[in-house]
Amino acid sequence: MKEIIYHGSDHIIEKPEYGLGATTNDYGRGFYCTKSLELAKEWACGKGSDGFANKYELDLDELKVINLNQEPYNILNWLAVLTKHRTYWQNSSISAEAKAYLQEHFYVDISDYDVVIGYRADDSYFSFAQDFVSGTISLQKLQRAMHLGELGEQIVLISKKAFSHIKYLGNESAESSIYYNQKNDRDKRAKQAYRSEKNITANLDELFILDIMRGNIQNGDPRLQ
Template sequence: MCKIILYHGSNEKIEKPVFGKGKAYNDYGRGFYCSEHIELVKEWSCNEGVDGFANRYELDTSGLKILNLSSEEYTILHWLALLVENRRFRISTPVMRRGIQWLRDYFLLDISEYDLIIGYRADDSYFSFARAFISNEISLNQLNYSMRLGKLGEQYVLKSEKAFKQLVFKSAELADNTIYYARRKTRDDDARNAFFTELEKEDVNGIYMRDIIREEMKSDDVRLR
């Protein structure tokens, strides 16, 4: 991987990201969240009526310990376990409670030893897809399908002081909110509409959260691949 270009969306220029700063309840906990896709970052940087910036960096990945959740050894449930561990979930049913506990017990990875994590980004629509799966409303196949709807790609999260030291600011490009906020909203609306269409289908042969618990499926279960 060596040197890669990453972008971070913000309402300001960030020339020197601060290690240890940021929200603890983001997808992978506290860290510096980036993407390889500048157009997506511009969308994320804009709020309604407020312009943003796509901050451009070069990251030297040499010597970094990297967790890539898209590699074959992991499933979407490993990502989901991290999501329920770090994000704020409102538990509304016994199925959700049991599902979250099962994910934590058998799919949660220890990410404390990693410098960089690569994995799904859970914006508002994706978060609702994850919640629907844990609530037993959609199958595992439908969750996998839903996670591709918004075409958000992967995010890169710097987790260690070492990774921060190897990140070099290059430039910052302005993002016009009148253009990019509208694109962000359209992307989210399209993903939600496609999801609701999928939600109306019944995946008769699919694997649901209740099946995973009842069949005691764990991370090495071939049915989850």
Template sequence: MELWHGSTMIVRHPDLSFCRESNDYGRAFYMTEHLELAREWACRCEEIDGVANRYELDLDGLTVLDLDAGTRSVLEWLSVLLTHRVVNLGSPVALEAAEWIRENYPVDLSGYDVICGYRADDSYFSFVRQFVSNSLSVEQLSWAMRLGGLGRQVALRTPRALDSLEYVGFEPAPARSFYPRRKRRDLEARKAFSEGPGFDPEGIYVLDLVSGRVGKDDERLR
């Protein structure tokens, strides 16, 4: 499996001790299947160039959790995100909804070497805040997570997973080219979202779940 990691430096030997706990899926080494996305992620400003590190991952013998699988609810991904990331929720409704999601859709990551799923960029946090504030339905949140073309991220969480990863080389990521692309992708996601959903009269909103009007095992949530 070919994977890419965007960084300001060449990373031949990834080390979990240098990875932050407060990332989407906790402490892990995060990669993408797409070269161009890795180049964009490598450029956090216009002044510093980056590189896209290329790897080959052998999945044989590794345990993999796919949070974007068709049998899973977007609320499970959201529970993982709200457990690990600091999200400014603001309102009492959003805080109560976030706690309810964490309690009712817990995901135990401890038995997995690799986690696959959505990547939460700036625009995605905006969508999450709107959902937990009861402004988006579950269906609209699932749709919004695919805006911007961020693709999936692959997170390696264990030393065993890193032992199955082979560094192959790198591609340059000039900031003058890829930082504007990164910003444009985020803006286009926000624009597509603003032109898309309005009120969803048939949708399931977070207060439907918190109040018990809709059961957490409702088939429409998957």
């Protein structure tokens, strides 16, 4: 199966290189892409300058792909991976314990895979995840929040093998006068919707991180449904 994917950048990348990128990105070092041309252009202009949406064909045949947004995985698996790589988190009395619990009971070793698919914890999305880990919002509110702003999924090439399965097809320019504002507007809409959602009183059946830890909830627990 072949997919068309895009990578937003301030320069043209005809040959993506394995082993580059920060270890503190969502899934560690890798080549971060999206199926959305519009999102790629927004990411390309993230610093307020013009950029490019580099276009590629990714041949997924013979590649091991893990999609953290599909069963048997749940949002806590994604969050455990995120807490493993992202270094800055809100300080609270339970954040450190929460991160340790998530990594012990929900962490998925993605190093065995070639490609990772999952949420992009960018801007507002990362703040939503932080609120859950610090005990401010319930699991149910986090799940709803991750669809606000329609930031979509990211496709990340993380193995050397994956980089041999990608073919450069060209690029489209991204004007910061359009896409920088569009990116900020998308994030602003997500934050506004989140504030409204956050102010809604939690249902007694909703799970907070303390409930998950006290109840020793792990993968496959029906309470996560």
